[in-house]
Amino acid sequence: xxxxxxxxxxxxxxxxxxxxxxxxxxxxxxxxxxxxxxxxxxxxxxxxxxxxxxxxxxxxxxxxxxxxxxxxxxxxxxxxxxxxxxxxxxxxxxxxxxxxxxxxxxxxxxxxxxxxxxxxxxxxxxxxxxxxxxxxxxxxxxxxxxxxxxxxxxxxxxxxxxxxxxxxxxxxxxxxxxxxxxxxxxxxxxxxxxxxxxxxxxxxxxxxxxxxxxxxxxxxxxxxxxxxxxxxxxxxxxxxxxxxxxxxxxxxxxxxxxxxxxxxxxxxxxxxxxxxxxxxxxxxxxxxxxxxxxxxxxxxxxxxxxxxxxxxxxxxxxxxxxxxxxxxxxxxxxxx
Amino acid sequence: xxxxxxxxxxxxxxxxxxxxxxxxxxxxxxxxxxxxxxxxxxxxxxxxxxxxxxxxxxxxxxxxxxxxxxxxxxxxxxxxxxxxxxxxxxxxxxxxxxxxxxxxxxxxxxxxxxxxxxxxxxxxxxxxxxxxxxxxxxxxxxxxxxxxxxxxxxxxxxxxxxxxxxxxxxxxxxxxxxxxxxxxxxxxxxxxxxxxxxxxxxxxxxxxxxxxxxxxxxxxxxxxxxxxxxxxxxxxxxxxxxxxxxxxxxxxxxxxxxxxxxxxxxxxxxxxxxxxxxxxxxxxxxxxxxxxxxx
Numbered sequence: 001x002x003x004x005x006x007x008x009x010x011x012x013x014x015x016x017x018x019x020x021x022x023x024x025x026x027x028x029x030x031x032x033x034x035x036x037x038x039x040x041x042x043x044x045x046x047x048x049x050x051x052x053x054x055x056x057x058x059x060x061x062x063x064x065x066x067x068x069x070x071x072x073x074x075x076x077x078x079x080x081x082x083x084x085x086x087x088x089x090x091x092x093x094x095x096x097x098x099x100x101x102x103x104x105x106x107x108x109x110x111x112x113x114x115x116x117x118x119x120x121x122x123x124x125x126x127x128x129x130x131x132x133x134x135x136x137x138x139x140x141x142x143x144x145x146x147x148x149x150x151x152x153x154x155x156x157x158x159x160x161x162x163x164x165x166x167x168x169x170x171x172x173x174x175x176x177x178x179x180x181x182x183x184x185x186x187x188x189x190x191x192x193x194x195x196x197x198x199x200x201x202x203x204x205x206x207x208x209x210x211x212x213x214x215x216x217x218x219x220x221x222x223x224x225x226x227x228x229x230x231x232x233x234x235x236x237x238x239x240x241x242x243x244x245x246x247x248x249x250x251x252x253x254x255x256x257x258x259x260x261x262x263x264x265x266x267x268x269x270x271x272x273x274x275x276x277x278x279x280x281x282x283x284x285x286x287x288x289x290x291x292x293x294x295x296x297x298x299x300x301x302x303x304x305x306x307x308x309x310x311x312x313x314x315x316x317x318x319x320x321x322x323x324x325x326x327x328x329x330x331x332x333x334x335x336x
Numbered sequence: 337x338x339x340x341x342x343x344x345x346x347x348x349x350x351x352x353x354x355x356x357x358x359x360x361x362x363x364x365x366x367x368x369x370x371x372x373x374x375x376x377x378x379x380x381x382x383x384x385x386x387x388x389x390x391x392x393x394x395x396x397x398x399x400x401x402x403x404x405x406x407x408x409x410x411x412x413x414x415x416x417x418x419x420x421x422x423x424x425x426x427x428x429x430x431x432x433x434x435x436x437x438x439x440x441x442x443x444x445x446x447x448x449x450x451x452x453x454x455x456x457x458x459x460x461x462x463x464x465x466x467x468x469x470x471x472x473x474x475x476x477x478x479x480x481x482x483x484x485x486x487x488x489x490x491x492x493x494x495x496x497x498x499x500x501x502x503x504x505x506x507x508x509x510x511x512x513x514x515x516x517x518x519x520x521x522x523x524x525x526x527x528x529x530x531x532x533x534x535x536x537x538x539x540x541x542x543x544x545x546x547x548x549x550x551x552x553x554x555x556x557x558x559x560x561x562x563x564x565x566x567x568x569x570x571x572x573x574x575x576x577x578x579x580x581x582x583x584x585x586x587x588x589x590x591x592x593x594x595x596x597x598x599x600x601x602x603x604x605x606x607x608x609x610x611x612x613x614x615x616x617x618x619x620x621x622x623x624x625x626x627x628x629x630x631x
Contacts (some may be wrong), residue, residue, distance in 0.1 A: 017481050061431050063375075115621055121430050122373045123572070127620045133561055134613030141596075141607025224507065256557075263435055271431065301450060304443035311436045312424050 010194050013274055013336035016188040020278055021045070021179050039175035041285040043240045046182035047258070048265035048277025048284075050232035053189055053247065055263070057198070057225045059205040063125045063259055064112075064132030065320075068105040068230040070253035072237030075101030077151040077248045084156030093160055094169075098238050103282035105234025108135075109227045110120070117222055120208070129256070136254035150249035157246055174243035182278075185232045187275050192228075193336065197221055205272070268310055270317030274336040279318050338598065341402055344471030345590040349424060351473065351481045353586020355546050357579035359559065361491060362410075364552075366532035366563050366575035370426055370525055372433040376441020378556020380410065384540015385551045386452070389441025392459040396557035399461060400479060402541045405509055410537030414530030422529060423522070437523040441556070448555040456480070471543030480545035487538065488579045494531075504528055565616045571626025582626055585612070 021042075028038030051065055079097035082088045089096075108131075116127040140148040157166040171178070192198045200221040203211035212218050241253060269280025291299040314321065319335065326332045363377050374380075387406045391397040397405075417440050425433045441500045455473060495501040506514040507524045515521045545560070566585045570577025592611050596604035618628065 055431070059429060059431070059435055063434070115617055119620060119624065122367065122371065122434075123624060125373060125430060125622060126568060126572075127617060129561070129564060130613040130616040130620070134610050134617065137606045137610035137613065141603045141610045143602060148606065213479070252538055260435075260438055263431065267431065267435060298450070300442060304439050304446055306588035307439035307442070308421055308436060310423055311432050311439065314430065315432055 012333045021183045042179045044285040045281030048281045049185035051262040052277045054229035057201040061125045062128045066258040067132040068233035069237035071104040072101035073241040075104045076238035076242030081153040084159045099237035101234045105230045109230030121161030139250045141184035150246040154246035177239040270319035273319040277318040338440040345594045349586040349590030353583040354481040354484040358573045358583020360541040360563045361533035361575040362532035364578035365575045369528035375438040378560035379441035379444040380536040381559045382556040384537040385544045388541040404539045406537045410534035411530045414533030418526045418529040445553045456552045476545045507629040562572045
């Protein structure tokens with residue numbers, strides 16, 4: 001095998017990931033009544049991929065992860081509601097919204113990183129819960145960004161794009177963007193894994209002190225993963241929540257259950273694997289959908305013991321188990 | 337005028353703070369021994385609240401007598417959860433134990449919801465009140481406060497003066513060493529977890545004596561968050577620290593609410609909560625061992 005070929009082999013694992021997102025898109029596009037389901041699955045996969053970039057790579061449990069999606073949502077909402085009256089801005093309002101959302105998520109992750117990433121384990125988890133809840137109540141209490149009244153901007157969206165395009169934007173293009181975000185987060189995950197960053201983070205996850213002693217700049221790589229993951233969350237908030245729902249309320253976007261869902265997806269699929277969030281997102285989304293249809297009102301009652309079974313019996317997740325089974329066989333190149 | 341109101345609210349805060357403290361000791365005890373953060377803490381508070389509610393409304397038993405019942409229910413729940421779930425996760429990464437305790441909490445909430453529905457309930461127990469001039473304290477609140485102090489003292493005696501308490505302290509110090517010296521470490525973990533849950537469920541009863549309305553399956557979430565702040569104030573790993581953390585939290589919560597309410601154009605209730613989380617972050621950053629000196 002030529003050197004370039006071996007290098008390429010290292011990225012074969014992207015094929016199943018990108019293929020799955022393409023298939024998901026084609027199914028939804030071909031079957032309009034499936035689009036809702038596809039959109040939901042895309043959201044969960046993207047949430048998992050984005051969260052995995054930090055949680056899976058570093059082993060740090062960010063219980064306030066949803067805060068990044070929250071500020072991303074606000075970024076888009078602020079952009080659209082302020083720019084709708086400006087002449088000639090048109091679709092650029094969305095681009096500015098995406099930029100604002102990611103900037104806000106980056107700034108928040110820098111602030112949180114400076115404070116919370118000094119802490120480890122349970123202390124880090126509690127600190128990040130504190131950030132998320134603190135932010136939510138600060139927005140409500142100090143009445144910034146309209147406080148608890150939230151921002152409703154469906155009218156502004158119609159003002160910019162007209163009724164039809166605005167509807168298409170929130171019922172179709174927002175979901176397409178979410179799929180793209182999921183795919184992009186997958187690509188970045190593999191790029192991380194195959195570079196120095198991935199090795200440093202693996203060392204950090206196994207034993208932070210040992211990694212430090214060996215000369216790995218753990219803080220730098222930790223913050224890199226943290227910011228990257230936060231940026232994807234911000235994008236996700238700006239698209240899956242802001243563009244799709246066209247409103248934002250603090251209790252909705254700073255809701256801790258999304259963080260827990262993200263953790264469940266990553267863990268169900270396999271912590272720190274590339275395919276894990278995809279598999280986890282699909283399995284989680286499909287079972288949630290199926291339970292909502294067959295046993296409405298009982299989803300969480302069934303979900304809770306399942307969660308416990310996964311944590312206790314299959315902590316390495318579906319992809320983790322699969323990887324162990326397949327090992328070094330040729331197929332293993334595709335499962336990372 | 338504001339001064340009187342502030343003083344009255346601070347007294348209320350102090351009394352409530354005792355109850356907060358007692359309701360958080362279980363969280364700290366469990367973290368101190370097992371290094372597990374009970375994310376389902378609030379759900380156990382909710383179980384306590386429902387215990388008090390049902391005993392009062394169905395059997396006419398007053399909430400003071402519900403306290404030992406709640407302790408027993410909590411101990412049973414604690415042992416069951418430990419042996420079925422937590423036992424395998426004590427050495428696992430945080431991710432597993434955080435998710436597991438969340439799952440247990442969710443299971444409790446959903447079970448209670450299926451049985452009792454999700455509407456808010458309450459009970460009415462009136463045994464007179466105490467007029468302090470600046471504020472009026474219902475006797476139920478005083479009972480809850482006294483009960484909380486009593487629980488803290490009893491925990492102290494158990495922790496310091498009994499054989500089981502000594503075994504527990506040895507495990508906290510050095511689990512391996514304790515094992516070598518013949519301490520049944522798994523049993524100590526089980527016992528600590530059960531007592532921690534017992535204290536939490538009991539704390540739920542005491543809290544309803546303070547706030548007898550607003551009982552529903554999902555009432556616990558806010559107490560989980562408050563308990564995190566309180567536990568961090570007390571150093572997270574120390575039950576007594578948590579008790580004093582509760583006092584501090586009760587006073588700050590009520591005091592800051594009174595002061596923030598004087599500012600125009602803000603929502604003092606939400607801002608008070610925001611302040612408590614800012615406090616949490618500041619303490620984690622500058623004094624992660626808590627406000628108080630521990631031995």
